[in-house]
Amino acid sequence: MHIEDEQIQRILHGELGAPAREGVHRHLAGCAQCRLRLAEAEREEQWIFDLLRRTDHTAPSVDPEILAAIGDVNRAEKRARVKAVAAPPWGVAVAVARGGWLQWAAGIALAVAVAGAAYTAPGSPVPAWVDRVAEWIRSPAPQVPSPVTPGKPETKTPSPPVTAGIAVAPRDRFTIRFAAWQSRGLARVALTNEPNIIARALNAAATFTTGVDRLTIDNSGSTADYEIELPHDAPWVEILVGERRLFLKEGQLLVTGAPTDAEGRYLLSLSPPGSQAGRPGAS
């Protein structure tokens, strides 16, 4: 009585439980024919796997963060039908100029190409993904109502025209960093019920760079004002200029020296402390 193919394969692949394994080893110790069959099975498998390796191609280099960002886009679309602001691909630095949505789409398409996705392969879903992200970029920034402070009459300040914006999903800890101080300009920070962190440059161009847990705003030489919306549910968010923290949200705790406006938004000055322009309201 010899061991069967099932057991030969299982002993080859370490798929036998301890009791069965002991029984097979005992048999092999006393059966030259089965030992030969096992050796032959091992040789045959190596030969087949070597042949298979000859047909291999190099796997595309894919950043899982890009897939995650595309997944976030899909999910946000499902939730709110294109009007939702979705998270763009991580790690894609985009420069936005007036009417420059093509640069966004090009940057994203480049990221996809670099990731090895076959954009042009027949039946490829990749073009549809890129189109959805490009569509988000083309769509105007959503109108979000200003927060209302309970007990105070609603006052609405007309928003200046938006030039550029970005939305990112909050992580356990998230840092928004302005690269440099400005000669003038404010970042208005509001807490919202939106799911994503939203940052907008209001009256000048800006470069937004996202990472896993950060958003960097390259504002060197800029005098732009910004709007930043933080979800109430975001666990931990800090806003820095360089290394100086201006604002910290830790759960429900807010730590900042900034005053608030009539709509309850925190007004963070982007001018160096001590400068004349470093006070909100200063021209």
Added chain:
Amino acid sequence: MVGAIRHPNPPAAASRQRSQVNPSFHDVFVELFHSHFEKLYRYLDRLSGEPELAGDLAQETFLKLYQRGYLPDKPEAWLITVATNLFRNARSMGARRARLLTAWRGADTLSDPSPSPAEGMDADESRRLVRTTLDRMPERERRMLLLRAEGYAYRDIASALNLNEGSVGTLLARAKRAFRDLYKGMTDAH
């Protein structure tokens, strides 16, 4: 920060504890991607013979996992099953094209002049023969062989192919015999 305003409400401790108890799905997804993407790609590449399609399907599989939002009970089996279903859908759209290509590959191989015994088979020829052998195998045996070549466990192979786990070894042995017989049949024809 000078003049800090503090809202005296509960906080941080709760959110920190929450994040420790429930590690982010995002992080788990990234880890699973790094450990499984290449082998899933390789399986699809060998299954389809089309590296671009394999790349798309592998990415689409992981995208579906991310959109799911939580890990399935058997992540490896889930990935294989979804990837294979995506491949089937893609293949059914191009089935006629695949048949024509396979026939072309086979005809080309058999009609090429044989290399001299001293030279042996060159790399392209060998690749073509392996590709043709895979294309001619019964689908289930082909998939089983390719999954095992990527080191998938028997339970995952059984789950993905809807088999009794107890018979995976036997079927694997058959798959290898099928490959060997087909391949040697073509090389002997040279």
